[in-house]
Amino acid sequence: MLNFRADWNVQFLFVGIALTVMLLSEPLMAQSSKKTNVKQINVQADKLKDSFIRESAEIARKYSEAGDYEKSREMLEVIQSIQKDVPGVKAMITQLNEKLMSSNSSDFDIDVARNWSTPAGLVAKGKMVRIQAMGTYDFVADIKTTVEGLPHSTAMKELADGIPTGALMGIVISQEKGKPKMSKPFLIGEKAEFTPRADGVLMIGLNLPAGHKSTGKLKVRISGYIRRGSN
Incomplete structure (x- = not known):
């Protein structure tokens, strides 16, 4: 068992x-x-x-x-x-x-006597633009000064900070709440590749004092993400 x-x-x-x-x-x-x-x-x-x-x-x-x-x-x-x-x-x-x-390039002249060109074209936020320039001009300014040096008021106050006097520069004019807004000027010189922070109109000009009597023409080529008026 x-x-x-x-x-x-x-x-x-x-x-x-x-x-x-x-x-x-x-x-x-x-x-x-x-x-x-x-x-x-x-x-x-x-x-x-x-x-x-x-x-x-x-x-x-x-x-x-x-x-x-x-x-x-x-x-x-x-x-x-x-x-x-x-x-x-x-x-x-x-x-x-x-x-x-390199594509979509456009050439135009800048009349130094006018300081600023007509609108260079429409640019888009975050889209790079290449600007190239060449030429020389006569920088003439009838500015009275003293032994203290050039004045910081009147004519000289219109110069952009951080940009060499007489240099080619650019700005973008955009819209903010229905009102024009101007960007901080940026240096172009002989060549610059610039990426806008907002959609707007690109303006190209010279950092010259008010009342200057400069003469000459500069050749400018822009390319990249830009739309010219004739396009």
């Missing part, structure tokens, strides 16, 4: 162990299955990403060939947002930036 009970106890023990193994193995099998599913999804995601990058690069190439450099660059920037280290993309964006800055 004791042996019979012992046999049953052993059988119950084996049954208990078997049930425990089954119960433990189900989560392990489920976890293994989930890991397999995640790996498969990762493979699918990588294939989709690679396909998207290839197609985006092809669209960027077609935009560039069509002369729409801005849209071409936008497509390449989308690629960078997905994967930063795609070979050649950074160099292509640099080339497109140069094409953008």
Whole structure:
């Protein structure tokens, strides 16, 4: 009788162990299955990403060939947002930036006697403009002074701070709450690449005192993100 009970106890023990193994193995099998599913999804995601990058690069190439450099660059920037280290993309964006800055160029003269040109064109917030200038002029100013030096009032007070006297400079006139707002003057000199902080009208002129009698003409070329009145 004791042996019979012992046999049953052993059988119950084996049954208990078997049930425990089954119960433990189900989560392990489920976890293994989930890991397999995640790996498969990762493979699918990588294939989709690679396909998207290839197609985006092809669209960027077609935009560039069509002369729409801005849209071409936008497509390449989308690629960078997905994967930063795609070979050649950074160099292509640099080339497109140069094409953008070299295209849409316009030449005009500035009459030094007038100080400021007519509006150079419309600029957009965050969109870079390149300005190049060349030439010389006669700086003539009939300003009376004393042994104390040039006055800081009257004519000289109209000079822009931080800009060399006589230098070519620019400002952007925008709108704020329906009223004109003038930006801080920025130095142009022979060349400047300027990114406006607001949409507005670009004005180009010289940092000269009021009442000056300077003469001459300067040649200016603007390019990049700017819309001239004749465009």
